[in-house]
Amino acid sequence: MSNVVLHVADVHKSFGGLKALSDVDLQVMEGTTHAIIGPNGAGKSTLLNVCIGRIPPDTGAVVFDGEVITGKQPHEINQMGVVRVFQTPEIFPDLTLLQNVMVPAFAKRDGAFRLNAIQTVSNQHDIRDEAEHWLEDVGLKDQKDMTAASLSRGDKRRLELAMGLIQRPRLLLLDEPTAGMSRHDTNSTIDLLRKIKARGMTKIIIEHDMHVVFSLADRISVLAQGQIIADGTPDEVKGNPKVQEAYLGG
Ligand code: ADP
Ligand code: MG
Known part of the structure; x- marks a missing residue:
């Protein structure tokens, strides 16, 4: 059952x-x-x-x-x-792929997240490693330091999926x-x-x-x-x- x-x-x-x-x-x-x-x-x-x-x-x-x-x-x-992805593009075009995936992980851990804090928290290794793991999972690890704006439509969906998956x-x-x-x-x-x-x-x-x-x-x-x-x-x-x-x- x-x-x-x-x-x-x-x-x-x-x-x-x-x-x-x-x-x-x-x-x-x-x-x-x-x-x-x-x-x-x-x-x-x-x-x-x-x-x-x-x-x-x-x-x-x-x-x-x-x-x-x-x-x-x-x-x-x-x-x-309960995690929803894809309805509206919720990626941050000026951030790198790695930073994008870190945002929902911080939001989940801390309840809220101020985007202007991304530079300082980017060095936090636990969440950084986790974000890398999920980027690898969706096939985007090689592009992790590129900005999200440069991605193709299909790759943007992959990024959004990684942003969903990191929330487990x-x-x-x-x-x-x-x-x-x-x-x-x-x-x-x-x-x-x-x-x-x-x-x-x-x-x-x-x-x-x-x-x-x-x-x-x-x-x-x-x-x-x-x-x-x-x-x-x-x-x-x-x-x-x-x-x-x-x-x-x-
Ligand atoms: P679908 O996603 O299957 O295309 P929706 O759930 O978007 O359908 O819409 C169902 C019906 O409800 C449609 O007739 C739509 O015009 C109407 N509708 C959806 N949201 C609103 C809203 N906020 N205000 C008024 N009508 C709405
Ligand atoms: Mg619809």
Whole structure:
């Protein structure tokens, strides 16, 4: 029996008259990669924002590791091990790759971090070594002293991933990890995410690219107009006529 890491329980969220999420119930099991797919406007980003505490649900709850996290602040939820990457570029273009990866490690250790302190703390060897380790893990160690601004789009995603991994997430949330990437960068991102998956990390992935979804997901939940219309293994979801209808417009 595996554990439920995250349980989104009967969540409703409306924006004015628009029901962005209605009656959403979702369980993410330990060690799995759980994909959330659905057409544009389906409610995927809203659901992710509810999970990380950025959008409060109107009714329902989010339970993480057995604890209700609804109502907690995003930074509190982050401190509990819920780490989101990729939604917006959150890298610091003028800092080196090494410094970029050190920032979230300091923020986690000290609760807060002032960016103008990066030069003085860059010499702290424990976190520096750890940052190097995670840069190596994502294949960027050779570029560690370059500034982040000089990276290609694919390498920026790798850097963001290292910034997430150094926080040692209990649950990693990936918002469209391959959006805007070339096929080559997409495939190398899939390889990297497979490597992380092999370590047993629990992940939620929001993704449009079906090649990516079917390469990585253990389970898929399909959102359409704020409701989960299908939930199951990739094969179960692929053959579901409701899913085909939602994607092809009926
Ligand atoms: P997805 O990520 O699946 O494309 P979203 O969760 O971004 O969908 O949006 C779901 C619906 O909620 C859309 O109709 C969108 O326009 C609406 N919506 C999202 N955020 C807001 C907001 N802050 N205020 C008003 N409407 C919103
Ligand atoms: Mg979205």
